[in-house]
Amino acid sequence: MLQINGLFKEYKTGEGVVTAIQDLNLTVQKGEFVCLVGPSGCGKSTLLNIVADLDTPSKGETIKEKKCGLMFQDPTLFPWLKVKDNVAFGLKMTGMDKEEINKKVDYYLDLVRLKEFKNAYPHELSGGMKQRIALIRMLIMEPEILLMDEPFGSLDAQTREDLYAILQNIWLKNKKTVLFVTHNVREAVCLGDRVVVMTARPGKIKKEFIITLPRPRELSDMEVIKMSNIIKEELRNEIQQVIKETEHYEKKII
Amino acid sequence: MKRKLFDFLNFFILFTVLTAVWWFLYLLKIWPSWVLPSPWSVFAKIFSGLADFSLVSGMFISLGRVIFGFSLSFIFGTLIGFLISKNIWLKTYFKPLILGLQTLPSICWLPLALLWFGLNEKAIIFVVIMGTVLSVTISVESAIANISSNYIKAGLILGANKINLYKYIIFPAILPSYINAARQGWSFAWRSLMSGEMLFITVGLGQLLMFGRELNDMSQVMAVMIVIIIVGAFFDQAIFAGIEKRIRLKWGLTNR
Structure with a gap:
């Protein structure tokens, strides 16, 4: 099991203190496959680094089994x-x-x-x-817990599908606890038992979706596409906010 | 094999053309022969120097010095480089000092070395070390600073402790830059040695070069210069370039 309680992460920059993660609470049950989805820059990778003990939180704690495995993009x-x-x-x-x-x-x-x-x-x-x-x-x-940081992000579509199948097969065999970070909603729906949507800066959890579709799933399954469209709608507002924020920031620099 | 033969042929043609141009300029008699000697008289000097062992012994004496000085510099440069990369205090205060000292041409250490050690072997080795050790230090430090942080993360997550992290991740990760540091260090050492050797009785190649000047013998000057280039380039190509290429091939950084 993996438990994240009241996690904060702040960075000091030239502009002052930036809050990357704000009061994040998340519990991943033993053997559960959780996908964390959010716009880029919402602190997903930071969160994984903290869970993997490669970074320290500013506040809050993570409770977990000892052995973590981590996979990067x-x-x-x-x-x-x-x-x-x-x-x-x-x-x-x-x-x-x-x-x-x-x-x-x-x-x-x-x-x-x-x-x-x-x-x-x-x-x-x-x-x-x-x-x-x-x-x-x-x-x-x-490892008891698999932490995966957009591991298939840089692969072409076909290779990706192949890896989804491999990963699902392995996971169905031994049911590890998985925290899988991605910005691809369909990927999240295809793989996860639960899809957790994060907000943009500062990163916190906005909404959760339980996915009960039968496994193994494929990216092209009708149900997967339907479900991901619902979640995408939820995310759209978030993405808009990031765009606004970036524009605001760029204006400030100019 | 075919490739090598081709490379050699190219090199041979280039060499022939350069010699021909040189000879042609000599035949034009624009300059007197003590300014521009004919290529044949220079080559003859090289052969006679090899035959009477004056060039050979000079070469071995210089090589002995450079190998000794280079090895010491390489060991110390590596150690200091690792220390600086590990210690934030050293990095902040010591690194700018090293970068500053590196701008000092190595020959400027000679007066200091002569006063400290006297007119002897130690002074020359000191100049070689001062000309080399800082360049190795800087290269090693920057190589460590430039390791992709993901390699370190991957190593840590796979359970490497501090010693193993250095042994199995950091050292192999900097290897290509490290060989390059050695290669650069070698050329610094060779240059420092030659400038050091010219200034007093040292029986190395540098002094043979200076003898040529004192005798107004341009053929000797050019003959020794050519030998210095060949020796320096031979080690650079035969040893360092070879190792570097093998590593780059293994890592997939190059195809050939």
């Missing part, structure tokens, strides 16, 4: 390591026996159908392949 595979060593990196840090690591690496590479690339270097893989490796580099640590 950029695969951030280590270019100096072969694919298999990238996947094995976390386990090596734990000092696990080599034989056992190799077995696990093979198992997970098989899971995303990339076994034949184990001795390749990251630059030899396509964008989708890299993100698949990033996914299993996280999963191999068997």
Whole structure:
């Protein structure tokens, strides 16, 4: 389970104090897949960094199981390591026996159908392949909570669909707790049990939608499209507000 | 293989053309031969210098010095670079000082070195180190500062502790820039050494160059200059460029 209580995050800038996140409360049940949707700049990534202990909140707390896995928009595979060593990196840090690591690496590479690339270097893989490796580099640590920061944001449509299927399959098998950040509403509806809509600066939660559609879902399912249209309407006002704010800010600079 | 042969042929043609132009200018007799000697007399000087071992011994003495000075600079430069990158206090107050000192041409350290160490080997090595260590420090520091923060985040989230973070993330991540730092350091060291060697009895290539001047022997001057360029470029190309290329290929930063 993941619990975020009364979270604030403030930054000091030349202009004064900017509130990135304001009084955010969110509970993700064990085994629940929650998608966090909001316009860009609403503090989604900041929130994930705080949950992953890579950043500290100004106020408030997060209560969670110990082991978190984090996936970025950029695969951030280590270019100096072969694919298999990238996947094995976390386990090596734990000092696990080599034989056992190799077995696990093979198992997970098989899971995303990339076994034949184990001795390749990251630059030899396509964008989708890299993100698949990033996914299993996280999963191999068997984290209790998966934090995903727009992991498929930079992929083409077809590769993305492929990854939705892979992710749903894996999730249906072991039901991890997932907090998935995206600005793509249809993606959120396609993947999540619950879609949480965030407001623009300062980021807080505006509304939640429970998605009960049967799994596995596809992006092109009629129900998914319908549901996402409802949520998009909700978000539209938010986006308008960001545009207004940016214009206001730009005027101030000029 | 074919590529290499092609590169070599290109280089050979370039060399031939340059020599031909040089010879042509010499034949025009615009300048007296003590200003512009013929290429053949310069090449003859190189061969005679190699044959009577004066150039060979000068080369080895200079190489010994540069390798010693460069290695020390490289070790200290790396250590200082890592220290500065780790410590915010050093970064704020010490880094501007280093950047300032780096603008001082290395030969300007020589008077100080002569007073401190006297007319000897130590003074020369000191000049080489002062000309090299700061450039390595600055390169290492900026390489660490420029590591993508996501690599560090990924390392931390995958459970790397402080030591492992340096060993498995930070050091490999700066490797391409690090090799480049070494390469740049090498050329700084070589240049500092040559300017240092010219100023007193040092039996290195720099002094052979100065001998040429004292004897009004332009062929000798140009012969030694060519040897200095060849030695410097050989190490740059054969060692550093080779390592750099292998890393860049592995990382997918280049195709060839």
